[in-house]
Amino acid sequence: MLMTAPRPTVARISPAPCTDDTPLLAVRDLTTQFPTRHGWLTAVNHISYELQAGRVLGVLGESGSGKSAMLRTILGLQPKSTRIAGEVLLDGRDLISMSAAEREDMRGASVSMVFQDPMTALDPVFTVEQQLVETIRRHSTLSRTEAAARALELLQTVQIPSPERRLKAYPFELSGGMRQRVVIAIALVSNPRLLLADEPTTALDVTVQARVLDLFRDLKHRMGMGIIFVTHDLAVAAEIADDIAVMYAGRIVEFGSLDDIVRSPQHPYTRGLLEANIRPGQHERPEAIPGSPPNLAKLPPGCSFAPRCHVAEAACWEAVPAATTVAPGHGVRCLKAAVSVETVVR
Numbered sequence: 001m002l003m004t005a006p007r008p009t010v011a012r013i014s015p016a017p018c019t020d021d022t023p024l025l026a027v028r029d030l031t032t033q034f035p036t037r038h039g040w041l042t043a044v045n046h047i048s049y050e051l052q053a054g055r056v057l058g059v060l061g062e063s064g065s066g067k068s069a070m071l072r073t074i075l076g077l078q079p080k081s082t083r084i085a086g087e088v089l090l091d092g093r094d095l096i097s098m099s100a101a102e103r104e105d106m107r108g109a110s111v112s113m114v115f116q117d118p119m120t121a122l123d124p125v126f127t128v129e130q131q132l133v134e135t136i137r138r139h140s141t142l143s144r145t146e147a148a149a150r151a152l153e154l155l156q157t158v159q160i161p162s163p164e165r166r167l168k169a170y171p172f173e174l175s176g177g178m179r180q181r182v183v184i185a186i187a188l189v190s191n192p193r194l195l196l197a198d199e200p201t202t203a204l205d206v207t208v209q210a211r212v213l214d215l216f217r218d219l220k221h222r223m224g225m226g227i228i229f230v231t232h233d234l235a236v237a238a239e240i241a242d243d244i245a246v247m248y249a250g251r252i253v254e255f256g257s258l259d260d261i262v263r264s265p266q267h268p269y270t271r272g273l274l275e276a277n278i279r280p281g282q283h284e285r286p287e288a289i290p291g292s293p294p295n296l297a298k299l300p301p302g303c304s305f306a307p308r309c310h311v312a313e314a315a316c317w318e319a320v321p322a323a324t325t326v327a328p329g330h331g332v333r334c335l336k337a338a339v340s341v342e343t344v345v346r
């Protein structure tokens with residue numbers, strides 16, 4: 001996803017498309033605000049990015065940074081009282097300005113979501129087969145027998161061992177990893193072009209997590225889907241993502257290829273996340289960065305990371321830093337980005 005145009009010095013944080021084709025997904029200046037007792041809480045704050053089919057965008061950030069709010073806004077799952085601005089263009093069609101009925105058609109047909117906890121996505125009183133068949137029939141004109149055959153095929157796609165037997169099982173009879181595979185199978189029913197995955201491996205133990213990540217990689221290659229993979233875990237993002245958007249307090253503070261982010265992190269927050277992951281010989285991950293994110297209902301006027309930042313200077317407290325492009329496809333919102341580079345090189 002390299003930029004071919006001349007390098008602007010100030011740009012939206014988003015990779016430029018490598019062709020003239022319309023991107024699968026273009027999120028433009030998306031803002032999501034919830035009403036609270038303390039005023040509007042800005043969970044998603046002027047976010048822009050693009051995703052091409054067959055790519056995985058990893059969205060990385062601490063808990064509370066607005067990752068789930070962003071995905072739910074894309075899917076149109078926010079409560080009515082939510083204030084939403086900006087555009088979410090799927091194949092060039094804006095999901096935000098669509099009617100609820102149109103969005104309902106898109107949801108499931110072109111976009112599916114996999115949530116963190118497979119148990120909440122599955123109905124405990126129905127077998128895997130019943131749940132799959134019902135979803136398949138909702139999305140197609142297949143007969144019950146045809147839908148059952150398709151259900152089996154989907155369990156094979158998500159690499160569930162002994163799929164015939166698992167079809168007859170209830171969710172509680174399956175392991176956590178298998179349940180998550182069933183949830184992914186349900187999300188695949190309509191052959192979605194865009195898959196939104198919200199911490200889909202967080203509830204799984206490490207070995208199972210690795211296998212489920214293999215499955216996502218396989219889906220990307222085999223089905224050419226665009227995937228947004230949300231995680232708070234840099235190691236997970238590094239396993240799966242082609243590009244990474246680092247979110248902090250509702251904003252994307254850094255965007256780049258996986259390589260850019262891992263080898264040449266520009267934002268002190270990204271660097272903090274990386275340092276917490278690479279300390280050798282450490283089994284327990286240390287707290288990434290001392291301090292906590294700001295109250296999203298009372299954002300400070302400047303950079304939201306300034307209160308925790310060890311290189312912040314007076315200007316950082318005054319205005320939100322504009323996004324600057326530091327290399328093709330690599331953008332950052334930090335006045336001190338150059339300082340960070342020096343520090344990394346040293």
Ligand SMILES: Nc1ncnc2c1ncn2[C@@H]1O[C@H](COP(=O)(O)OP(=O)(O)O)[C@@H](O)[C@H]1O
Binds near residue numbers: 041061062063
């Ligand atoms: N429906 C809602 N009403 C009010 N506040 C919300 C709602 N949904 C999310 N939030 C707030 O938005 C912020 C971002 O939440 P979330 O997107 O869940 O973060 P993440 O997924 O990164 O952990 C949090 O402060 C959360 O409390």
Ligand SMILES: [Mg+2]
Binds near residue numbers: 067068069198
């Ligand atoms: Mg979340």
